[in-house]
Amino acid sequence: MRTAPTRARSKASWLINKTSVHAHRLLTDAVAPVGGHGHHFLVLAALDEFGAASQMEIGQRIGIDRSDTHAIVNDLVEQGFAERAPDPEDRRRNIITITDAGRGRLAELDRILERVQDKLLGALSPGERRQFVALLTRVLDGQEDR
């Protein structure tokens, strides 16, 4: 691997984009064998942590478009990891509920993703990983409210 230009390697934006490609591939490769998808984990995590919610709310929480949320929820319902029911109090909405099988699936995906973190952050010590995640969180939060 020939070295990239110094000017590029000093730009955080370039480092992030390049690393993101690797991270994304690690994630999809790790989750594909069990018939999963990166977004499945996010939706299940949101349902588990915040309880049943409308598709709109889920999409806002995990930061994806409502049309994509629709497709992900379809998958989860098909696989028995979530249930979709119309909201009796507001029939415009669907209420999505996580099932017991869904909680099991969430745990499975969580374990898989933890291994992905290990592969991704293998070059860092545990302390550095925490530092990295902390800095990254602040960078991301600084972007979200604009």
Next chain:
Amino acid sequence: MRTAPTRARSKASWLINKTSVHAHRLLTDAVAPVGGHGHHFLVLAALDEFGAASQMEIGQRIGIDRSDTHAIVNDLVEQGFAERAPDPEDRRRNIITITDAGRGRLAELDRILERVQDKLLGALSPGERRQFVALLTRVLDGQEDR
């Protein structure tokens, strides 16, 4: 903005992917007004730092496919920022050379990208930025050689 699930926010892979979307948008938005492209900067930076090179070598350095390198070099040649000439010693190759105008363009894009870094890392102090870039570099390098 509703908060994302804790499980997601603790995963470096998710943070990186999400931040990458913001970084990429900041980059393209900043570079579009001058008729540029993120990859233009990379190719020019490689030519400036390592001298004239084949398209293959450029692509390997900045980590993009040769077909995409082809398109980027086309742009740069059209705009007068680079020149493409067949290699007299190996006629399979093209030798790409940066022009004086190309060096000026590189400086312009570099200034623009520095402002992008400021927007992206606005939440971090100068010392934290250096730390962040250092950690990110190690993470990326750990992925490249696999």
Next chain:
DNA sequence: AGCCAACGTTGGACGAGCCAACGGTAGTCG
């Protein structure tokens, strides 16, 4: 001479993120 590898070029596949439009529902205001 014959075979294989390298390079540039072209075309296209694939997924992620995003947007527009529609029907159905709820809330609001005259």
Next chain:
DNA sequence: CGACTACCGTTGGCTCGTCCAACGTTGGCT
């Protein structure tokens, strides 16, 4: 009550970045 507006889910499609396959040309090897 009726009209208007806003919201949600659903469907379809657009754009861009990344990647791969195939081809013709050229060079190296035996």
